[in-house]
Amino acid sequence: MQIYLPIAEVSVNAFLLLGLGGIVGILSGMFGVGGGFLMTPLLFFIGIPPAVAVATEANQIVASSFSGVLAHLKRKTVDLKMGTVLLIGGLVGAAFGVLLFNYLKSLGQVDLLVKLCYVVFLGVVGGLMFIESFNAIRRARNTQATPVPKRRQRNWVHALPFKMRFRTSGLYISVIPPLLIGLSVGILAAIMGVGGGFIMVPAMIYLLGMPTKVVVGTSLFQIIFVTAFTTMLHATTNYTVDMALAVLLLIGGVIGAQIGTRIGVHMKAEQLRVLLAAMVLAVCAKLALDLLLQPAELYSLGAAGGH
Amino acid sequence: MRHLLALCLLLVPVAAAGTSEEVVLGLSQNRVAITANFDGSEILIFGAVKRETPPPADQPLDVIVTIEGPSLPVTVRRKEKRYGIWVNTDALEIDSAPAFYAVATSGPFNEIISDSDDLRHHVSIPRSIRLVGAPSHITDVDAFAKAVIRIRSNNGLYQFLEDAVRIDQQTLFRTSIALPSNLTEGDYKTRVFLLRNRTVIANYETVINVRKVGLERFLFNLSREQPVIYGLLSLAIAILAGWGASAAFRIFRQA
Numbered sequence A: 001m002q003i004y005l006p007i008a009e010v011s012v013n014a015f016l017l018l019g020l021g022g023i024v025g026i027l028s029g030m031f032g033v034g035g036g037f038l039m040t041p042l043l044f045f046i047g048i049p050p051a052v053a054v055a056t057e058a059n060q061i062v063a064s065s066f067s068g069v070l071a072h073l074k075r076k077t078v079d080l081k082m083g084t085v086l087l088i089g090g091l092v093g094a095a096f097g098v099l100l101f102n103y104l105k106s107l108g109q110v111d112l113l114v115k116l117c118y119v120v121f122l123g124v125v126g127g128l129m130f131i132e133s134f135n136a137i138r139r140a141r142n143t144q145a146t147p148v149p150k151r152r153q154r155n156w157v158h159a160l161p162f163k164m165r166f167r168t169s170g171l172y173i174s175v176i177p178p179l180l181i182g183l184s185v186g187i188l189a190a191i192m193g194v195g196g197g198f199i200m201v202p203a204m205i206y207l208l209g210m211p212t213k214v215v216v217g218t219s220l221f222q223i224i225f226v227t228a229f230t231t232m233l234h235a236t237t238n239y240t241v242d243m244a245l246a247v248l249l250l251i252g253g254v255i256g257a258q259i260g261t262r263i264g265v266h267m268k269a270e271q272l273r274v275l276l277a278a279m280v281l282a283v284c285a286k287l288a289l290d291l292l293l294q295p296a297e298l299y300s301l302g303a304a305g306g307h
Numbered sequence B: 001m002r003h004l005l006a007l008c009l010l011l012v013p014v015a016a017a018g019t020s021e022e023v024v025l026g027l028s029q030n031r032v033a034i035t036a037n038f039d040g041s042e043i044l045i046f047g048a049v050k051r052e053t054p055p056p057a058d059q060p061l062d063v064i065v066t067i068e069g070p071s072l073p074v075t076v077r078r079k080e081k082r083y084g085i086w087v088n089t090d091a092l093e094i095d096s097a098p099a100f101y102a103v104a105t106s107g108p109f110n111e112i113i114s115d116s117d118d119l120r121h122h123v124s125i126p127r128s129i130r131l132v133g134a135p136s137h138i139t140d141v142d143a144f145a146k147a148v149i150r151i152r153s154n155n156g157l158y159q160f161l162e163d164a165v166r167i168d169q170q171t172l173f174r175t176s177i178a179l180p181s182n183l184t185e186g187d188y189k190t191r192v193f194l195l196r197n198r199t200v201i202a203n204y205e206t207v208i209n210v211r212k213v214g215l216e217r218f219l220f221n222l223s224r225e226q227p228v229i230y231g232l233l234s235l236a237i238a239i240l241a242g243w244g245a246s247a248a249f250r251i252f253r254q255a
Helices: A014-031 A036-045 A050-074 A080-107 A110-142 A176-192 A197-207 A212-237 A243-265 A269-292 B002-019 B115-121 B141-154 B214-225 B227-254
Strands: A002-005 A010-013 A163-166 A171-174 A299-303 B021-027 B031-034 B041-051 B061-068 B071-082 B085-098 B101-105 B158-161 B166-168 B172-179 B186-196 B199-212
Touching: A002 A014, A002 A243, A010 A014, A014 A036, A014 A050, A014 A197, A014 A243, A014 A269, A036 A050, A036 A110, A036 A176, A036 A269, A050 A110, A050 A176, A050 A212, A050 A243, A050 B227, A080 A110, A080 A163, A080 A176, A080 A212, A110 A176, A110 A197, A110 A269, A110 B085, A171 A176, A176 A197, A176 A212, A197 A212, A212 B227, A243 B214, A243 B227, A269 B085, A299 B141, B021 B186, B021 B199, B041 B061, B041 B186, B041 B199, B061 B166, B061 B172, B071 B141, B085 B141, B101 B172, B115 B186, B115 B199, B141 B158, B158 B172, B199 B214, B214 B227
Parallel strands: B031 B199, B101 B158
Antiparallel strands: A002 A010, A163 A171, A299 B071, B021 B041, B041 B172, B061 B101, B061 B186, B071 B085, B166 B172, B186 B199
16 A cells, blocks of 8 residues: 655555554564664665655654653562653754754755764774673583673763762662763654664673663663654754655564563563674664765765755 | 848748647646645657648658756756865855756757757756856866756756657657655746647647645745744644643543
């Protein structure tokens, strides 16, 4: 069944969109990532204009994260205080990101920026996660008799001022690192059409030292508000939020997220991280190849004046 | 001799006009409604040639039909390899290129219309694209115009359909043009040219209206006129669906 999208002005198969939403929704529920880092390139691939894909994806992430965050709130795995600090940084970052996005769109370099961002962030984050969790699994297998007591490392994060107590996470740290993490995630949300979970989750685990259990719920909490804000900014400055596209993606997405959250409960944290890392690296490799290999069509068309 | 030739050339259009042939046109539809399940549309264009005197026996009749979507400026960008990756470098703004353009002819294009008439009436696809000035550092301007045609042809937006117009008895003609699903809204100018001896002897112009209707129209208008309300509505729907699905799952699991 073909459906004509009013804002994107293209006709696509409704079941394809539902299916994409569903698959990405499962991943979103399993890993606590918005799934945007997969969905946005997939939308480019099926012919949705990049500006519409990025803006609509932000809207869709609100929905898929909402059902996810409800599930986590019920299990009390959301650090609301930490989430709020991350959110404040995120809103500032999103505003800056939309400004940057619109400026680069007028220069015709927004696609390049988006792809470079993907390659760099996904490559670094995916690589680090893969090595770390692979080692963790090996350690767990080899030294089962003498488990190393896990002690939180004291690093530079703990030397910063403006300390605050985060009870749910069991942390007493400065608010500067979470604010900065929130800020960069907000910028990514606006530019790349992603929730930013793929960078926020590792940052929360490795930089802030938050327990893995609360990381997923807290990142979803921040993502909801930042992507909602991004949606509003794109809707009012670019008119690129396609409601019909968003609804189709989210119908698949919310159902997928519910299934994914349940799968996630039954899996070990290390296994989850290896899987996520492998997926992040796969997307990264695909995008890197697109930049490195000569494209079949060297020319591209865009609306004049970047509007 | 030279004068005679010039005279002959002058006489040709006059003689053609003397036969006074006119187009009577029919369209299968003069509006295209873009609805939620719009999947392209086939337009049947048919008509007859009205004439007072019998057609000249020695010059066969040819017909060209064009459909032209709204013209807009387009920025064409070209990638080049810089620092190992492919980056957009040169950009050229085409002053006006139709969002859709189809040409259907009754014979090989170059054999039925002269270059000067093509130029005068902007019939062929390259002639429908207008390019006024280009920055001096771009030397191969043509490549950019060709890229527009190539990309849009691949998307089914530019169609060059030779031998697609059928003519019966020098009087009746018909063709069908497929409008793809990725249409832009606007007035689609439809032209019919009658040709004899590679010269346009009559033409006729009408408009096909391509409009979004119903929910598509409502959403599009709302997004442009009330972007804040549109954005809030998008979010509300998203949150409701998210919450709704979650609630539905809970009930489903309890049952």
